Amino acid sequence: MKLELAxxxxxxxxxxxxxxxxxxxxVGFERVVIGLSGGIDSALVCVLAAEALGADNVxxxxxxxxxxxxxxxxxxxxxxxxxKVRSETLDxxxxxxxxxxxxxxxxxxxxxxxxxxxxxIVLYDYSYxxxxxxxxxxxxxxxxxxxxxxxxxxxxxxxxxxxxxKTQVFQLSRALNIPELIINKPPSADLWIGQTDEGExxxxxxxxxxxxxxxxxxxxxxxxxxxxxxxxxxxQTVVTRIRRNQFKRMMPLIAKLSNxxxxxxxxxxxxxxx
Amino acid sequence: MELKLALAQTASHLGDVQANLEKxxxxxxxxxxxxxxxxxxxxxxxxxxxxxxxxxxxxxRVDENDPVFKPLFxxxxxxxxxxxxxxxxxxxxxxxxxxxxxxxxxxxxxxxVYLPTYGLFDEGRFxxxxxxxRAFDTRFGRAGILICEDFWHASPPYLLWLDGADLLYxxxxxxxxxxxxxxxxxxxxxxxxxxxxxxxxxxxxVAHSNRVGYEDGLNFWGGAVVYDPNGELMQQGxxxxxxxxxxxxxxxxxxxxxxxxxLLRDERAGLVQTELARILQNKGSRA
Numbered sequence: 001m002k003l004e005l006a007x008x009x010x011x012x013x014x015x016x017x018x019x020x021x022x023x024x025x026x027v028g029f030e031r032v033v034i035g036l037s038g039g040i041d042s043a044l045v046c047v048l049a050a051e052a053l054g055a056d057n058v059x060x061x062x063x064x065x066x067x068x069x070x071x072x073x074x075x076x077x078x079x080x081x082x083x084k085v086r087s088e089t090l091d092x093x094x095x096x097x098x099x100x101x102x103x104x105x106x107x108x109x110x111x112x113x114x115x116x117x118x119x120x121i122v123l124y125d126y127s128y129x130x131x132x133x134x135x136x137x138x139x140x141x142x143x144x145x146x147x148x149x150x151x152x153x154x155x156x157x158x159x160x161x162x163x164x165x166k167t168q169v170f171q172l173s174r175a176l177n178i179p180e181l182i183i184n185k186p187p188s189a190d191l192w193i194g195q196t197d198e199g200e201x202x203x204x205x206x207x208x209x210x211x212x213x214x215x216x217x218x219x220x221x222x223x224x225x226x227x228x229x230x231x232x233x234x235x236q237t238v239v240t241r242i243r244r245n246q247f248k249r250m251m252p253l254i255a256k257l258s259n260x261x262x263x264x265x266x267x268x269x270x271x272x273x274x
Numbered sequence: 275m276e277l278k279l280a281l282a283q284t285a286s287h288l289g290d291v292q293a294n295l296e297k298x299x300x301x302x303x304x305x306x307x308x309x310x311x312x313x314x315x316x317x318x319x320x321x322x323x324x325x326x327x328x329x330x331x332x333x334x335r336v337d338e339n340d341p342v343f344k345p346l347f348x349x350x351x352x353x354x355x356x357x358x359x360x361x362x363x364x365x366x367x368x369x370x371x372x373x374x375x376x377x378x379x380x381x382x383x384x385x386x387v388y389l390p391t392y393g394l395f396d397e398g399r400f401x402x403x404x405x406x407x408r409a410f411d412t413r414f415g416r417a418g419i420l421i422c423e424d425f426w427h428a429s430p431p432y433l434l435w436l437d438g439a440d441l442l443y444x445x446x447x448x449x450x451x452x453x454x455x456x457x458x459x460x461x462x463x464x465x466x467x468x469x470x471x472x473x474x475x476x477x478x479x480v481a482h483s484n485r486v487g488y489e490d491g492l493n494f495w496g497g498a499v500v501y502d503p504n505g506e507l508m509q510q511g512x513x514x515x516x517x518x519x520x521x522x523x524x525x526x527x528x529x530x531x532x533x534x535x536x537l538l539r540d541e542r543a544g545l546v547q548t549e550l551a552r553i554l555q556n557k558g559s560r561a
Contacts, residue, residue, distance in 0.1 A: 004454060004455060006455040007453050007455060008455055008456060008457060011457070011458070012453060014513075014514055015453075015493050015514065018488065018493065018514055019488055019491070019493060022285075022487060022488040023488060163491075265327075268326055268328065269288060269324050271288045271489050272288055272289055272328065273287070273290055274287060274288060274290070
């Protein structure tokens with residue numbers, strides 16, 4: 001069987017909007033809140049949520065830092081205008097700058113993590129204040145590669161796109177009429193000026209998604225991926241990244257002492273009783 | 275003779291048996307108003323699917339005085355009902371089960387024989403496997419019930435066929451998976467392919483009832499189907515939505531199809547037995 005990244009977008013749309021409706025409403029919520037960055041992942045989730053729950057039930061928060069690209073704000077606004085979701089803008093600079101100043105000489109990676117977590121704080125506060133669930137925007141590629149900030153952009157109540165590779169996010173976004181401007185720009189976390197995902201990762205999404213599809217979905221051994229035409233060093237880099245970032249995909253480890261321990265043998269879905 | 279079959283594709287509340295019972299009674303009422311003779315509910319329709327540690331709390335015995343089964347027994351006076359539940363035996367083993375209720379009696383209980391414990395499945399951890407595949411007599415002819423993974427294996431439908439079942443009732447809670455560029459999920463395509471094959475090879479009616487809704491991130495795809503003894507699709511319910519699909523079955527089609535295509539007459543069960551005995555005895559066997 002030949003493995004392909006192409007998906008049936010109608011089917012994906014049906015399943016994902018149904019997922020959002022079911023998993024938001026069954027726990028007594030009607031609304032969601034989303035950090036709308038101006039990038040493609042949050043744009044896609046925002047549009048799916050608007051379709052699932054009605055645009056009025058989607059709060060898009062633009063959370064820029066002073067160095068954020070003005071394009072990011074504008075692109076987020078394009079989605080807000082086109083899909084008529086509710087929105088607010090809150091500059092996180094006054095939240096994080098005092099801490100940066102206090103620490104002094106802080107690296108851009110640390111700053112990036114702090115900004116991601118500051119945004120999480122705002123989203124979760126908004127969630128409580130406005131009785132709306134935080135909806136996540138991490139895609140399968142970045143979850144597998146660990147290209148995320150733990151308890152930052154990874155934090156959410158439900159994530160409709162966590163099983164879509166970035167390549168599939170592009171495909172579904174086109175089908176949902178997300179502006180080409182957003183689809184075609186180089187993906188970036190926009191945590192510092194000039195940052196791009198592919199520059200930082202050292203490979204393209206198009207390359208790595210094809211490899212991940214073999215490794216994860218196709219259950220190919222790493223050496224079979226090399227035989228299939230992937231560079232050995234690239235395969236090794238990706239395999240190592242997946243393994244080393246397993247911690248980001250899990251709840252904290254609990255040391256087992258009793259006969260029944262949360263996480264090991266206290267087993268219930270989150271939808272328990274609903 | 276006609277059997278008006280109602281296929282219920284329902285979404286369950288996970289672990290809330292009372293809420294699920296109420297939904298069953300609503301669907302039964304709907305089926306009755308459409309003059310259905312039999313309503314087929316999906317696997318674990320009274321409990322939900324990924325039960326894990328909820329298994330012992332939702333488990334029941336089929337008993338006319340049980341508060342959950344009582345209204346179902348009553349409803350089965352004029353309409354046969356197949357419902358999915360967790361059966362707890364006298365020695366406290368738990369089974370994924372479906373019961374056939376008719377005329378206020380339980381005619382048959384099937385315990386799921388194959389418990390998948392691979393991929394996203396973990397049934398073998400929580401349930402005991404059934405140890406029987408038996409056909410049983412109903413007012414519409416001899417029938418058999420199988421639950422999901424049971425019919426991913428070829429032998430249970432084959433055994434039911436040899437045991438006299440002309441009506442195969444298949445119940446699933448099939449999680450949707452395998453999204454690619456095709457119009458349907460891989461799991462849906464697989465199930466539709468094999469159910470159609472059973473109807474064709476066993477020249478029997480095959481009905482499949484599959485649940486809908488979500489449990490955490492899992493979706494269930496519905497799409498209930500009935501195939502006639504020629505292996506032709508008679509009707510299909512929608513994907514991903516609750517629905518009641520009512521299909522009249524002309525049971526005389528069995529006579530016509532089997533006259534044209536006497537696969538049952540020509541089946542050599544004795545040969546199967548001989549060869550199977552040899553295969554199982556053979557030390558080098560891979561069976």
